Amino acid sequence: MSGNSAFQLVSERGWRRGLGSMLKSELSRWWKTRMWWVQCLIWGGLIGFLLSAVLFSTSDTPPSEEVAVLFLIFAGLFPSVGVVIIMQGVVVGEKKSGTAAWALSKPITRPAFLLSKVIANGLGVLGTMVILPGVIAYILNLLATGTPWNLPRFLAALSVVFLSHFFFLSLTLMLGTFFSGRGPVIGIALALLFLQQNLIGWFPVLGTVLPWKLVLPLGEQLDAVAPSLLVGSHNYSSLLIVVIALESLLFIGVGLWRFSREEF
């Protein structure tokens, strides 16, 4: 390249080539636009409001353990819908608009392109849909019950909530690499999100491979992973954490494979 001797050339090599640029761009999309505060407002507001309604609307304040279960239900279910809605356009939108082809005409590898989206959106989800509502819930619980949750256990429970969201993040991302329209992507992901309770009811074995029981109890049983962790119960399967983590990685792997074959 003539004329560029004054510049330090990018040192990333192999599949990582372009990861830094793409990641910076994707993080900007989250944190340098209104996206971050809109998401904070939605999830912090929604979960804070629902929890406040339970904690402060009656004179009988529920015990701290019950508040924990309620918070984890709110934080585990609703933001997953948000994750699917955000992620449905991440790959399909760029394929349709032509920005993916444009970005990939630069020295950016396809794995770097896709992984930057996983990392940036993962961090966005973690910050706005897990940590912020978690902090709000922690404070509300403290104010209402006067009993703080055990912090390490609370953080462990939040990690499991994040894993549940990450499952849907990676699933939706993978679906985006297979389809060229948003309909099937959002349809399949939301169908799985809302039908998994029924599926587990019909075929209990699916409870070991679907993320429902990471955060949400099945009926009256209190054997979901995150609530159990938070209240210090051992009535849960830690294998589910491993299975869901592996499934999420599998979705990303399949997405990378499919995206490497995509034609723009």
Place this chain on the structure above:
Amino acid sequence: MNLSTPYVIETHALSKTYKNIQALRSLDLKVRQNSIFGFLGPNGAGKTTTIKLLLGLIRSSAGSATVFGMDTVKQSVEIRARIGYLPQEPHFYEYMTARQTLRFVASCFFEGPKKAIEERIDEMLEMVDLTSKANRPIMTFSGGERQRLGIAQAQVNYPDLLILDEPAASLDPLGRRDVLEVMSRLRKYTTIFYSTHILDDVQKVSDTVVILDKGALVAQGPIEELLASSEGVVYIIHLRGEVEAARKQVLAQPWVSGIIDGQHNGDSAWQVSVSDPQVAEVQLLKLLVNDSVVVTEFRRKQYELEDVFMQVIEGGSNVRK
């Protein structure tokens, strides 16, 4: 540029089939370094398909291609590190400003120093007259502004090869002129491979031309040779007086292959096809200089690229140089 100048792009029997549609048929292309290579053809001829194959955005069905001697499939990222590309319809991240877009592109090539990168970005914004709009989100840009930003982002990395897909498509005449000027200026530093429908632009700046039709190469060569070879050498002669006698005399020459008669402002207008341009250049006018005829116009017919284009596309001829 001479014959020892290395090739930047070479394709060998490059083909692309989409389901049952053959978008590109066995394309053999050679683009020399520092040339301005015009890539012509009607819609659906395979121009954008070729460009996407060179960039590794799609995979070939058969054949191969190299850019800078590197395989477009196995070394695509290394190739793209030396290329600047303007898509036919530039789409950028809408949430970014023009300056942020150029920063993003620059960051794909350079890590620093920051000051030099910012100076390069300023230079590019200035070049495409977007300095005053540098901090506006792209979602507010018009088609022409996007096109100009596209031209800027394609050059930010000092590319060794600039691939432009319809670079002047959305520009007004002044914008077109500026793009052509930039292309001419860059010839010293880079090779420019560009597709266009605007034949006039190609004739102004290109030194080599390829014409594609229905996925196949139908003409290729230096522009002067393509223009010269379209119908052979023809002289335009307007004359009055004893025209018939002069006509017989001209037709009697062994190097004259035919005369097409016509009228122009009351004069006879001939188009004389010759088989030996060197002899014709010396002899033809001499034959007509006498007291019985008055020659009011005498010139060698200049072909326009449009003539060649229409001839090869409609006539299906195959011209390779």
